[in-house]
Amino acid sequence: MSIFTNRDGSRDGHHKPAGYSAFDLFRRGLLGTQWPRAWRSHDLKPSYDVVIVGGGVHGLATAYYLAANHGITDVAVLEKGYIGGGASGRNTAIIRSNYLTPEGTRFYDRSVKLYETLAADLNFNVMFSQRGHLTLAHSDSALRTSRWRAEVNKLQGVDSEVIGPEEIKKLVPYLDTSEHARYPILGALYHPPGGIIRHDAVVWGYARGADAHGAHIHQNTEVLGIEVANGRVRGVRTNRGDVAAPVVVNCTAGWSSLISEMAGVKLPITTFPLQAAVTEPVRPFLEAVIVSGTLHVYVSQTDRGELVFGASVDPFPSYSMRGSLEFTEGLAGHVLELMPSLAKLRVLRQWAGLCDMTPDFAPIMGITPVEGFYVDVGWGTYGFKAGPVSGETMAQLIATGKTPPLIAAFDLARFAEGRLVGEKGAASVGH
């Protein structure tokens, strides 16, 4: 079956973007020439081979890998606002692969591997900073879970070990590792390849890459309905007109259950807000990413000097992206619990993003009962980490019609067949 008109053959849309490098910066600086657009804007065509709903990291990565790995370039990414404006631009940009289940560990490990070469692959510096990731254990049960994760990780070839308070203090001198802390730090799961990344850059890099291969990125284009006939998807209706497409992919995270319902596909997903905050910049003092499950907090310092922190999802479902006062109060208390000398550091801004949570804290990826309608959803609090591998595997599934083994466990049918994955232990608080 060839529903893909442009496959490998005619690549009219393809263009080579202006290269990014220190030399080009110097040359253009000298000549004073303007950089070209990172991605172009287009008229909305009446039909595409593939329509991807959602212009975040998942949607754009899928578009990029469809073109780059499979030569499918007649692709539209539809974004109701601006690209990367949803969870892709609201997460705390932590990358790691020290998950608990072998499936999860393998999947996220592939993502870390893709992130490691992403800057070069996309010719766009995504500033992946592998500065180490510490999951603190404040109780003997947390320490036991850390050991468990370390053992599973080691068996999957993921660099991960349990370290004691002295080593922790060496890595992060600001941490209160004394026994007198309210929740003493008994140890930590140390994951050296973990780190942080410039999340917007990942979005823009994929957008630029997808655009270079001929994909169309349509911002301010909201999907209002999905056309289905005889169990097959036919296209989408948008605020800019109708688009026919044999393949529609739902990559809309927080709104994914609403979008799927347009195609008549019900998802076992509930949307919860997750809040985050950032402080004023100070001189670099915190190298590693710090996570504390007991205190429900994760902290890192950006290259700009700001401290970024986040919590677990709000305790009630909502589509609200306003932050709450109680959240910042609790978070500040927990940050000071860990690093009491930061009391005079000031919070500059707080915000919230939306998390599409599944019952087993694992994503839903793959086919649906509606032929041609694919989902890449249920990303909860761990979607950004999985951006590259999700794009790669979803593209492979769409192009080949075969579910890649890496995501076989994440199919929608598992909820009807009783095969939950269960990453709750490591994913719910384990940023």
Add this chain to the structure above:
Amino acid sequence: MRSATVQTRMPMRLGPQPGEVIDRHRPFTFTWNGERYPAFAGDTIISALAASGERVFSRSFKYHRPRGLLTASFLDPGCVVQVNDEPNVRGSHRRVEPGMIVSAQNAWPSLRFDAKSVNRFLGRFLPPGFYYKTFIKPQRLWPAYEKVLQRFAAGGRTFPDSPHGYYDKRYAHPDIVVAGGGPAGMAAAVAAAEAGARVILVEEEYELGGHLRWGSEDELGALRELRDEVARTPGIEVLTNSVVNGRYDGNWVAILQRNLPHVEERLIKARAKVLVVAPGLIERPYVFRGNDLPGVILSTAARRLINLFAVKPGERAVVLTANADGDAAVADLERAGVEVARVEDARRGGDIIGARGRNGVRMVECGDGSRVECDLLVTATGWTAPTSLLNMAGDRPVYNPTAARFFPSRPSDDVLATGGISGDGSLDELLAHARATGQEAARRALKVGSALRAGVPRRVDVEEPPDMPPIEIPELPVVEHPELFQGRTDGIVDFSEDISSKDIVAAAKEGYDSVELMKRYTTATMGPTQGKLETVNAVAILARATGKTIEETGTTVWRPPYAPITLGALAGRNFEPVRYSPMQPWHERHGANPMVAGAWIRPEHYGDPESEARNVRENVGLIDVTPLGKLDLRGPDVPKLLNLLYVNQWNTLEVGKVRYGVMCAEDGVVLDDGVTGRLGPEHYLMTTTTSGAATVWEWIESWLQTEHPDWQVHVTPVTDAYASINIAGPKSRELLLRVAGDVDLSPEAFPYMNVRTGTVAGVEGCFMWRIGFTGELSYEVHVPAAYGLYVWEKLMDRGADLGVKPFGIQAQRILRLEKGHLIVGQDTDGLTGAYSAGLSWAIKLYKEDFIGKPELSWQSECDNSFQLVGLQPHDGSVVPPEASQIVEGENEIAGRITSSCMSPTLGRSICLGFVAPHLAEPGTSVTVLLPNGERTTARVMEYLAHFDPKGERQRG
């Protein structure tokens, strides 16, 4: 560094000014960059330095250009300094104190000579987002590049040993919060209080008055009058040096209070019935070449310096004015003895093309091309309305081209606006608007108040105020103002982030052409001022670059907090108290080793856990189990609730019986377990795990409140109302007999899994149940907490000849592992279903409904998950550490050890663990991979219990 020198005179200090806030009778010195400087009480850090003639206070973020003062207010982007160990102090706001040690941030090696200022010559090679375009290859060098980038991080220093400081919080329940203590805020507060409302009036600066403070004689007179009115009107609480920091749902208002002695900052949380927003207007900088040079200041900054601090801002000035405030600044400058060399009136085509100088303005190029030498350039080009509090209430501001600023668009019931944010007009017009707003706010607040009171039963009927008709709020005029954002040249738009108009245009041309993308790409408006100075200019420049209008372009969303707030103030005091049982003094006297268990501190052991365990098997032991969660359940529908929560059957539980129950979540995963007993026909007591106590309570309440509000059940957490003691061991009955008053303890009268209420050691209202976590004959006695220590000591005393000894958590864990009892959270985890935990005997799928039933029904048919089994290493001297993996072949995970110990009773190592279903058959030998890489083998046992699998001892 010339640390010994002291600046003794203040060359730029003027004679006394009518509205000055400094106290010339209280001079002192402080330290700036290692040198001592004079100041008067009331000076800000920067006003004192400016009085001494200093003009450069920081280096800019990216190009390390010298920066001076711009706004002379909290927002002043170039005046952020380090004070002692406190980073990022707003030097134009913070009052200087005697002996204060202040230093410049972001300058190396010194403010005068900054090595990184070479960046300004590299500017053309460092366009916005340059870091996205370089350092890409080779990949391995990126970490090194990153270190270089990090060196450019702006901001002050933190120290790992800074003291935490004292912070607390306050809750307030005013009728009205007025945000902003300028003339409008003051008038609104007075009017509201006169109408009977209780008002909190919040002002960001150190005194009330807003722009009247630097005004004319008449305005100063009006200010005195307004301040008097505020002072004599009862019902107004004034908070100066405080900020309304956020408005959250339900008018939950966060106020940051900074004016308390001995407290750094305090967070006040106010449930306001109405919020009145009166923040005034923020003066907007103008964008042109050289607009960030020290000596280029806003008209309000000039007027603040002269009138509040008696500081002459320069010697020879050029003024660009587009409004009356700029004109007034000209008059102020002349009065202060500044030579005003040129006034460019923008209303008549006047403009500034650029400013030049190295470390400060030397020369200004005016609109007609002429050049004027000067050391001061004052601009008055318009205003930004700080609409953030209204944004937080759902308002989206709308641009008005006539006034060249944004206005609120959507009126709401509980948030009103007044003052400059609502319109222009004379002082009288503003005050009339503010008074009407205050009265209307009071009317609405009092109405909400009576509605709230209507639901509260009262002994005496209080007469409620009659319903008043709405107060009509007059419209404020909108005065025409030229749209001035950027002149003919490029200049700095975001002073904190060092972003120029060129950068914004470049970003737009590269495709980052919506306001949010531009913001994220250039980082404009993301710095410490959070857009209050620069948003409108940035939007205007972006609009022009994209050929759209300002209205089409829109603004970014302003989020809380309004002003940066310390982590200390947000956190307040730590309200996570450590919990101890009433028996803690006894434990401490008897050498208990403390252990943190969630919120509790518990005895881990009393020196020798193995002998403690043996004593339980041989004689009798006491363990303090007070932290067990306890919930008192009452009402006719309790059985329905229990049947919903637990996977097992609860309809048949008779009075006097207890039953073990397992709770699952909707996904069939084991959530908690515990014993629940029926004390009376409609009275039950549920126990939960220690760590699950709070979760289970929330879980129950959430099901009752959201799914079954009609059920008649009352749930009361009573965990710390009772001290709980487990008496375990073959001699436990004998011991309890000696203290139990009225309860028949004979095995026939009080069998296993029963509960009795009665007197213990003379203490009434105790209940005890016969259960067996340790596998021995045992009684769990729950005593009113106040008598816990007494009863414990009594038991110890009366049991001395029976060999009674305390035992801690560690001994209990050994005992229960010998007995094969699982611990939820240790032997189960976030993905363990009830079947795989070996709890199939408890699951009653025939029940009509219970939480987790659909999922467990699946699992009952096709469960292929790992099974919890008892395991014994073939080599009984090897204790595989918990979390050791059970593997097959090379590295295929086929299970893991969840619990392990050396059994003192059996004299060999024992384990619980998960194995793959095909390995679960008793007698199977499995390979255990130890964390040190070695392998050992273990045998799968028939029972989870390694000791007394038939349970004869506990039933005895």
